[in-house]
Amino acid sequence: MTGTSFRLALITSALIATTTLSGCAAILVGGAVVGGTLVAVDRRSSGTQIDDQTIEMKASTVVRDAIGNRGHVNVTSYNRVALITGEVPNETDRAAAEQAVARLDNVRSTVNELAVTFSSSLTNRSNDVLLATKVKATFADAGDLSANAFKVVTERGIVYLMGRVTEAEANRAVDLTSRIRGVQKVVRVFEIVSETDLATLQPQGAPSNNAKPASNKP
Structure with missing residues (x-):
């Protein structure tokens, strides 16, 4: 198995593990466990990381309120910049989704990459x-x-x-x-x-x- 293949298998296994475990801490902010020790690995402050997670969670609600079930919209926040991706059926929904995200607390700016096309x-x-x-x-x-x-x-x-x-x-x-x-x-x-x-x-x-x-x- 090549180094890349091994790394890919390891990451995939980690993803599966994190989705099946229960009863553990709900949020792991900017860290990785190495030898039983939590090591900071993120270039954002812990406060900013929490803001980004909050923005992402709230975004799903406000987008749904704005455009209903039309389209497929994802919002990813990094350092309070909200990237909006996915697909919507028309330009009106595209603009409405961005406006809803832009109004969220702590959002510094938005990057609207929604495509007007089928989901x-x-x-x-x-x-x-x-x-x-x-x-x-x-x-x-x-x-x-x-x-x-x-x-x-x-x-x-x-x-x-x-x-x-x-x-x-x-x-x-x-x-x-x-x-x-x-x-x-x-x-x-x-x-x-x-x-x-x-x-x-x-x-x-x-x-x-x-x-x-x-x-x-x-």
């Missing part, structure tokens, strides 16, 4: 979940990226990349993603920071970007 099938959505997992596994295997600095959203084979990253990290992530089979397009939704700022954002215990030389393999 995607369950098969397409399952393929998108698998593709997003492949992207995260590829980042982890690359060695020169902090995979947890990125949030990956996939709709209809289009990969949206979010995160607080340097220009070099952004370019590297886009390049790796574009070479993954099944990716139709890569959309940058980054907050670009300087190398100096990165030093203040990088949490203690997070993997170094210079852990090993960059790999040319996706």
Whole structure:
């Protein structure tokens, strides 16, 4: 089994485990368990992470109130920027969904990527979940990226990349993603920071970007 295949299997197993466990803590904010110890791995403050989770939870309700069951809408928040993806039947619903999300507390800005088209099938959505997992596994295997600095959203084979990253990290992530089979397009939704700022954002215990030389393999 290759390194990427092993990593993909490991992540998939972790996803299955987190969806089947019950009676555990409801929210794990910006951390990963390593050797029994919780290590911070997120470049957002804990308060911002909670705000992002709250925005995502409330967004589903306000969008449903705005457009009913018409369409398929997902909202992903990173550092209080709300990315709106999916499909709606018309421009009126597209605008209404964005306006509803924009009115939520703590939303700094919105990025409306809703497509006016038929809703995607369950098969397409399952393929998108698998593709997003492949992207995260590829980042982890690359060695020169902090995979947890990125949030990956996939709709209809289009990969949206979010995160607080340097220009070099952004370019590297886009390049790796574009070479993954099944990716139709890569959309940058980054907050670009300087190398100096990165030093203040990088949490203690997070993997170094210079852990090993960059790999040319996706």
